[in-house]
Amino acid sequence: MAIPLEITFHNMAASQSLSADIRKRVAKLEKFYGRLISCRVSIEARSKQHRKGNVYEVHVEMHAPRGHLVVSREPHHPKERHARPDVRASVRDAFNAAEEQLREFGDIQHGEVKQHGEAKPREVVVQEADGLSGHPVDSPSKQPTMVREPSQCAASR
Numbered sequence: 593m594a595i596p597l598e599i600t601f602h603n604m605a606a607s608q609s610l611s612a613d614i615r616k617r618v619a620k621l622e623k624f625y626g627r628l629i630s631c632r633v634s635i636e637a638r639s640k641q642h643r644k645g646n647v648y649e650v651h652v653e654m655h656a657p658r659g660h661l662v663v664s665r666e667p668h669h670p671k672e673r674h675a676r677p678d679v680r681a682s683v684r685d686a687f688n689a690a691e692e693q694l695r696e697f698g699d700i701q702h703g704e705v706k707q708h709g710e711a712k713p714r715e716v717v718v719q720e721a722d723g724l725s726g727h728p729v730d731s732p733s734k735q736p737t738m739v740r741e742p743s744q745c746a747a748s749r
Contacts, residue, residue, distance in 0.1 A: 593622065595630035595655075602636035604646075610635070610679065617687040621654070624691060625698045629655040635679065648679045650686035659697055663690040 599611050618631050634651040652663040665686035
């Protein structure tokens with residue numbers, strides 16, 4: 593990276609072991625997409641709850657040559673808030689999401705994402721049963737009963 597990694601702790605004491613874990617995870621992100629310019633990680637303890645555990649928000653901002661990716665992992669529902677009160681689990685979830693987002697970004701940049709082509713022209717074939725024999729007869733004046741691809745129409749004639 594051109595700009596060194598920034599790790600910020602809010603409402604909690606800085607941890608050397610957690611910083612080392614974050615550095616290791618950012619190095620893994622660089623393996624997936626080697627053209628990262630900068631990365632900023634912010635960890636915030638939302639509240640200090642003695643009984644149910646603390647709730648942590650983890651934000652990962654990544655700058656690439658043609659994009660700015662942001663991953664924000666914070667629990668939205670009450671069950672999620674206290675399911676994993678560990679800061680390491682919150683960091684792991686945030687970096688898993690960042691890895692997925694970076695892979696998708698890299699695929700788009702390398703042109704590996706399939707683009708939608710133009711719509712194929714369709715031909716409307718109208719068939720009406722002949723009153724005497726019951727065989728189908730082409731008639732443009734009736735409502736369409738079947739839509740076929742042009743290649744199928746040429747093969748059936």
